[in-house]
Amino acid sequence: MNKRLICCFLILLISASVYTQSSIAFYDLLDYEANMYQCLKFYKVSTQLVDGYKDNTTIFSPQVQGKIDRAQEQGISTDLLFDPCVNTVRQENFYTPEYQVTKFSENYKFLTGYQNIWFNVIQKADRNCFWSTDANLNCEILTKYISLLQAQTGKKIGIRSSSLDWSNIFGTTTNCANFGNLPLSYINYNQKPNFQDWQDQQFGSWRGPLMKEFDTTEICGLTTTLSVY
Template sequence: MEVIIKLYQYSAYHNGFKVQDTTQIKSLGPEPIEVELKPFLLLEHKIAIGVFTCLKGAGKSFSIIRGYLSYGAVDPNVNANIKNSKTAGLITDIYMFPCRGKSASSQVDQLINAEQAEFNLSEYRDVNASYGMIWIDVEINPSSGCSWSKYSTSSNCEYLGQLVSSLKAKGKKVGIYSSAYMWETIMGSRSNCKSYTNVPVWYAHYDNNPSFSDWSTVSFGGWSKPSIKQYAGDKVLCSTGVDMNFY
């Protein structure tokens, strides 16, 4: 089991989720094996290297950087944040918040091409700019033209599959973030869309309980067990807001 830290900027809560000023940030990770502390960080805005260094000094070891914005564009800060995170010595992943109204494969191409092109620049050659995984954020999308609600639940499930397969075709490891509420809203039922249990799942349930003991009551998507749980929020570390997660 692990405690995972999520950095955030938010304006309100909606059905147990913090609604971000611009978008929402999520995490995933490996399945639990034994008791061990390896905190994680999730980052959505531009982060100075001093903050990464502070977090590293506070015992955090892993950051997940927002790579793709909810309205269908590459996050302009993704490459700088990856560089700063890696320079500070953190294991680094990225995540994408897809726009349902745009082609899944084209969004994946846009994200991968953008980061690969910039990492060919000399300013990034002094660090290992590669990252580990890409996490797909499956939740209600408020951005114009990007809502899942305009499509059938069956086609939403197929669309998620297009994202997963497109990322895998690029050689990327993939994970999925959602919750019982979000999955039911987008896929039509918590028991629908069971095609992706071969990738890890991370779920949100704010019960202040750092364990998976609630999974049987909030499970979705056919996963027999989760990889990470977001269970509490509103902490501060290195003058930055964080949420608490567990695996």
């Protein structure tokens, strides 16, 4: 079983024998072999979320297609993750939403079998990819990315973020409040597989989330974060 790591995520539905509530988890992996998916199926895997754009790179689509195909053999569906490389200081075309979304769309226009796209809104410690200190500009950037992804892919777009990341990027938790119609996966590692913390963690204009990342564990020999929905 190949355990080499790369920037991609798996969403896993954990059976009730492990948790009393349905939950999902994310993995970082490079290759998914058949026996890996058989193991994940044993643990009631429902969906995998595979990185399509991360660390300045559009993942080679045949590699992603292979992961989708092997997952489908076990009845596991696939979503893609788009992790943008935001940089408003450097003027290269590469750092524009137009360039990144177009490259993403071109690379995956022949990809079959994936359902939705999740957009990462995370403040990272990266000298090449970082949101600006202008909250209003950052909101304009996010709006541009989402609009382009919707137009060029025709897929449903969700947002993955946390209350702290949202506040750091957009100035306050209540700013940039025009995305409440999109699905939300929020992050709060309090080891509680429920949404009882949402009132304290709430941000943007979401009345409620679709998912919550709440803990980490190991399954099928891989370390993963768990989410409940």
